Amino acid sequence: MHILLIRFSSMGDVVLQTATVNWLRSLYGNNIKLSFVTSQEFASLIDSHPGINNVITFNRRGGETWKHLIQKIDHLDNETPIDLIMDLHATLRSFRLRLNYWTTPALTIDKRRWERFLLTKLKGTFFKRLISQRVFGLEPQAQRIINDFESMFFDSYGVRRTKDFIHGPHLEMTSLGHLPEYKIDGKYIVLAPSASFAPKRWPVKSFVELAQKLLNSTNNKVVILAGPEDKFCEAFAEIKSERLLNLQGKTSLKESMSILAGAEVCIGNDSGMNHIAEAHGVPCLTIFGPTDPRFGFAPHGSKSKYVSKELWCKPCSTTGSKACFRDKVYCMQEITVGEVYETYVSMGVHS
Ligand code: SF4
Known part of the structure; x- marks a missing residue:
């Protein structure tokens, strides 16, 4: 079977979808082509993932057109016909x-857009708490996608998989492939102060x-x-x-x-760097501002934690892209x- 997975962006989301790749491999072993x-x-995030056979890139910024992308997919389809498309993006672009x-x-994944x-x-923490208890929980998005798809998949013996796999080691959920080494002597903590918005x-x-506090209180290096x-x-x-x-x-x-893979811990915003660190099994501390852990992007490693304020105005957008409408960014x-x-x-x- 040949499955085509689609996820154009962004950094963290592409990394999280390696969980779906690993899950498919656990069902079908080497009997499928992914x-x-x-x-x-974002291609370099996944081009060394051992579970992915081909990475098809779309270089829109570099001038590639839709036609180029279709040609690349057609080429693969001619080699081994595509049996199933899994749309892990669910946007107009992936629909097209x-x-x-x-x-x-x-x-197609259900992004829980309405919720x-x-x-x-x-607005107001009471109502937010009420709806989030009923609808969200803190289930990692990567796991929820697998849960959604799970009911449609059967293993190679025709038996519906139980949820045993997704309760297995964290590394099995999102592990990335082998990376070239980038050595920094000794132990180090990574700080990732950036974010898409x-x-x-x-x-x-x-x-x-x-950073100063960490340098004063530990013998570790601090890498930005x-x-x-x-x-x-x-x-x-x-x-x-x-x-x-x-x-x-x-x-x-x-x-x-590669640097993130060797860190003792990664402390950063709700961004791709933290997802990459987690995918390598590195404990993460994620700082949430206008987005919300209930969306399913909280770190889920056993030692990982997050910090997030409960405010009447938060979350104010689904991606954190909107400008703050208050006098300062309280969150x-x-x-x-x-x-x-x-x-x-x-x-x-x-x-
Ligand atoms: S403080 Fe501003 S940015 Fe933060 S959640 Fe409230 S409105 Fe959004």
Whole structure:
């Protein structure tokens, strides 16, 4: 069987879908071929995943058109006909792609759009709590997708799988493949102060203060990981310590993944870096601002934790992309350095 998985973006979501890849492998072993369609900028996240046979990239920013993408998929389809499409994105873009293969059976994830929308529109913590208890829980999104698909899949003996697999080791859920090594001597903590949207970022001055506190209280190095555009990381220059390595803008995505894989712990915003660290089994501390752990993106490793304030206005959007409508970003600014540090200590990875 040949299955085509579609997830164009973003970083964290692509990583989380490796759980679906691992789950399919657990059902069918090597009896299936898995091809994964994603945007060019996220291909390096999954191109060394041992469970994925082909990564088909769409380089829209580089000028590739829809026709190019279809040609690439057609080429694979001619080699081994695609039996099933799993749309893990559920957007107009992925719908358009599925339309090109309308005779091929397709499954689409349920993103719980209405429930998430309702949670952002309801104001007041009482109603939010009521709806979230009934609808959300804290089930990881990666696991929920598997639960949804599970009822439709049978193992190679024709028996419906139980939920044993998804209760197995965390690494089986989202493990990424082998990565080239990027060695940093000794133990280190990664701080990931960036996020796709500004409101999702804990203030950089808080990250700087936290970095100093970690350097003072541990023998670990502190490594800053962020993209080339995250110039705000220059604020870390005020720390005069050889144990602080500010790698903002200096590493490729693959190198960042390799660094995250070797970290003692990763502390960051609700962003792709934390999902990558978790996929490598590294304990994570995630700081939630305008988004909400109830959406299913809380870290779920056994030692991982998160910090999130309960406010009447939060969550104010499903992705954290909307500008704050209050006089200041309370959801982030009310999270203190002491609170994040104490949560880190309580994770039991402090050394
Ligand atoms: S303080 Fe409230 S309105 Fe402002 S970004 Fe945070 S959740 Fe949204």
